[in-house]
Amino acid sequence: MxxxxxxxxxxxxxxxxxxxxxxxxxxxxxxxxxxxxxxxxxxxxxxxxxxxxxxxxxxxxxxxxxxxxxxxxxxxxxxxxxxxxxxxxxxxxxxxxxxxxxxxxxxxxxxxxxxxxxxxxxxxxxxxxxxxxxxxxxxxxxxxxxxLPCAALTAYNALMSGYEPLKAGDVVLVQGTGGVSIFALQFAVASGATVIALSSSDEKLQTATKFGAKHVINYTTTPNWDQEVLKLTGGKGVDRVIEVVGNATLERSISAVKIDGCIDIIGLLGGVGAEVPPVDIIRASIFKGLKIRGIFVGSVIQFGKMNKLLAANPEATRxxxxxxxxxxxxxxxxxxxxxxxxxxxxxxxxx
Incomplete structure (x- = not known):
């Protein structure tokens, strides 16, 4: 050409x-x-x-x-x-x-x-x-x-790399229905995990259900969504949170995650200048044994591995x-x- x-x-x-x-x-x-x-x-x-x-x-x-x-x-x-x-x-x-x-x-x-x-x-x-x-x-x-290069690879890096790769049976909380969040939902479902999805739109939550979310929560009508997450998990909390909002939701993410759980901090949808929540992150991290990890996209090597997952699950991850x-x-x-x-x-x- x-x-x-x-x-x-x-x-x-x-x-x-x-x-x-x-x-x-x-x-x-x-x-x-x-x-x-x-x-x-x-x-x-x-x-x-x-x-x-x-x-x-x-x-x-x-x-x-x-x-x-x-x-x-x-x-x-x-x-x-x-x-x-x-x-x-x-x-x-x-x-x-x-x-x-x-x-x-x-x-x-x-x-x-x-x-x-x-x-x-x-x-x-x-x-x-x-x-x-x-x-x-x-x-x-x-x-x-x-x-793929940003949204998909960021979600893959969060779920499949780091402290502990996602495994079948884990429960994942996904915030929103943007690019990273939808890919995280798809990768989690393809891996045998259970997904709880958040959105302010019932219509968007219908899409999340279509893509495999087992539970959905409208955070506008359920502002204390962390308490609903705890109810859905029998009081234990989720294994990991895909945190795409930032400071505005971090307090509730810490509440919703289980002891020894993981919060993957990915985005700033809540704004760069959002006020830091009134929660003692250090104390919570110590007493819940939390693993909090910042995610900044991924590597060429990870990209290649992710593409193998896409090829192996072509419809579930489209x-x-x-x-x-x-x-x-x-x-x-x-x-x-x-x-x-x-x-x-x-x-x-x-x-």
């Missing part, structure tokens, strides 16, 4: 709003010896992308940032030193292009995060280092595969896409994500 000499991409003239995005024409890059040139086919959006657009994301952004971190595409050219990849291969790039292994993440690796510290993927063509790539499972479309937007309508996609009306993932198709 030959590539043109110029391509379109989105960039921020300034942050403050996704409405500041502009389309510009740029030369198609030439891959270095260890790189591949990829034609972007689809990009999925994260809550992080809204934080970046507003200027609230805690990272030093390059000028005229090209946004977004999650993509799926087709290799169109390879550098002379690249082994194992060829034109026509379907790939995703890892969220942090230099996080290959599961070991401690250095600042250098953290600063390789797409769409933040470095330019992202909302572009028709981009070069990636060959070591950052994983093959797309054959049963997934480009749109489905674009949801990504849930709420809506697909055309490349020219990217701002509308951002607006739809910001409305929080979605269930699952919001995707931009790149023609």
């Amino acid at each position: 030959s590539s043109p000499t110029t391509a379109r991409e989105y960039a921020y003239t300034e942050t403050g709003s996704f409405n500041n995005l502009v389309i510009r024409e740029v030369p198609v890059p030439t891959p270095k010896a260890n790189e591949v040139l990829v034609k972007t086919r689809a990009v999925s959006l994260q809550f992080r992308d809204l934080m970046v657009s507003s200027g609230s994301y805690p990272a030093q952004l390059p000028p005229n940032l090209v946004p977004c971190s999650d993509m799926a595409g087709e290799i169109v050219a390879v550098g002379e030193d690249v082994k194992g990849w060829k034109a026509g291969d379907r790939i995703c790039a890892n969220f942090m292009i230099d996080k290959i292994h599961n070991d401690f993440m250095s600042m250098e690796v953290a600063n390789s995060a797409l769409g933040g510290a470095i330019h992202g993927v909302l572009t028709e063509y981009r070069c990636f280092p060959a070591h950052s790539l994983v093959a797309i499972p054959s049963h997934l479309s480009y749109e489905e595969a674009s949801t 990504p849930l896409i709420d809506k697909v937007f055309e490349f020219e309508n990217a701002k509308e996609a951002f607006a739809h994500l910001a409305s929080q009306k979605h269930v699952g993932k919001v995707v931009i198709k790149v023609n």
Whole structure:
């Protein structure tokens, strides 16, 4: 597949709003010896992308940032030193292009995060280092595969890595029905675990039930949802909590988790400046023996292992896409994500 000499991409003239995005024409890059040139086919959006657009994301952004971190595409050219990849291969790039292994993440690796510290993927063509790539499972479309690098891999990292991998019979509390939460629900069900799902919408909870949640709780009509979780578990609490909100719900998550349970802290949906809850986290952690772990996406190695799980359970783990937007309508996609009306993932198709 030959590539043109110029391509379109989105960039921020300034942050403050996704409405500041502009389309510009740029030369198609030439891959270095260890790189591949990829034609972007689809990009999925994260809550992080809204934080970046507003200027609230805690990272030093390059000028005229090209946004977004999650993509799926087709290799169109390879550098002379690249082994194992060829034109026509379907790939995703890892969220942090230099996080290959599961070991401690250095600042250098953290600063390789797409769409933040470095330019992202909302572009028709981009070069990636060959070591950052994983093959797309054959049963997934480009749109489905674009949801994997952040949402799916974060959920996989939370449940399958860390202190103790998820096992059949565990009880998992999942907050919300966004991308990470739906993938966590799917992975837990595929692994034989029981899921309790939270949402403020009965309609969204119906979707969670469809995807295998055994119990659902509307936290608007049941604000003391932690007490309901304890009732559902016979007073024991859940084995682990997928905590995507942050400070605003951490107190109830600590209440809802069992002794020696695990809280995987993933998101900041409650806001960066949300007030710290009036709970003694240290005391609770000691006396309940809690394992509290921060999750920041995952590695290329984990990505490959996750794709084996997807391939082994193709229907149970198929990504849930709420809506697909055309490349020219990217701002509308951002607006739809910001409305929080979605269930699952919001995707931009790149023609």
